[in-house]
Amino acid sequence: MFFEKAFLKLVQIIKITSPIFFGYIPLGMAFGIFAVSSDIPWYFATLMSALVYAGSAEFLVVAFILSFASLFEVFITIFLVNFRHFFYGISMLNDFKNLKGLVKKYSIFSLTDETFALFKLIDIKNDEKQKVYFFITLLSQIYWVFGVFLGSYFGQFLNFDSTGIGFMLTSLFVVLAIELYKKLKSKIVLLISCIVGIFGLFLPNEYMLIVCLTICTIFIILFRGRIQI
Incomplete structure (x- = not known):
């Protein structure tokens, strides 16, 4: 019974995060292809997607590597690009206060534009946030890392024009914003x-x-x- 409930809950979370799946996989592949086309090893690109996990910032990191930018330049640019997370964090204070331990730390680390929108879109009971938030953020990062792996590994053997594929993440966020408006009205x-x-x-x-x-x-x-x- 326990495993059955856990499985059903996981299926439900997978369904909830499906819009992120369809956004992160192709964009992650685009980043992977971009990385290997810039002579970045596929394993380095995949590892960076797991440790940095910052979407647009990862594209910038590759550009910085190619231009031999200083650490100060990297810090300032990445800080400004991701400064919006400061506002996300303020907005999520009441939601994250019920989380504990590593789940709380990981949920803060893995908060992205899309998971933030998803958290604001769905209704989650306070006693379920510990598990639901963790699995939503974990699955979202898995989608991204897997997409980067596919793009970087197989991109070594393919000639692929990724022009315009980055717009998929923008369209995903537009859809989430529309759904959020339909909820708040x-x-x-x-x-x-x-x-x-x-x-x-x-x-x-x-x-x-x-x-x-x-x-x-x-x-x-x-x-x-x-x-x-």
Whole structure:
């Protein structure tokens, strides 16, 4: 009975994370192909996807290796690229406070754009968060690492044009955002998000994400008591 319940729960989590699967596998393969085409060994690319696990930052790391960038340049750039996780962490404080031990540490480490959106999208009981959060983040990272392995290993033997495949992750996040709106049904939040997003198009690329997230965070803090967010 125990194993049956555990199996059913795992199947349910796999179903929940299926959108991430269909986004991470092809994008992971694209990164793997990009890495080996840049003379990065397949095993190094796969290991990096497990230890760094930062999506766009991994593409940058390969570029840094090729350009012999300094550690300071790597640190500053990766910090700015992933600064949005600062806001994710603030938003997840109440959710993560019920987690314990290594599960809590791993859930923080493996929080990505897509798992963050998924956590906000689904309803999970407090007594189930310890297991559900762990398996969602674990499966998501497995999808990514497996995709990178497929792309990097078999990419050694194939001539593959990966142009445009990176948009799959963008489309995945759009779908998750739509589902989140359907759950919250807050037109004001949607309107503000669209306005901030359009405003961000006029900003320099390196500042766009940080500025937009800062504006949205201020909005949430100021109007949290008046609007359901």
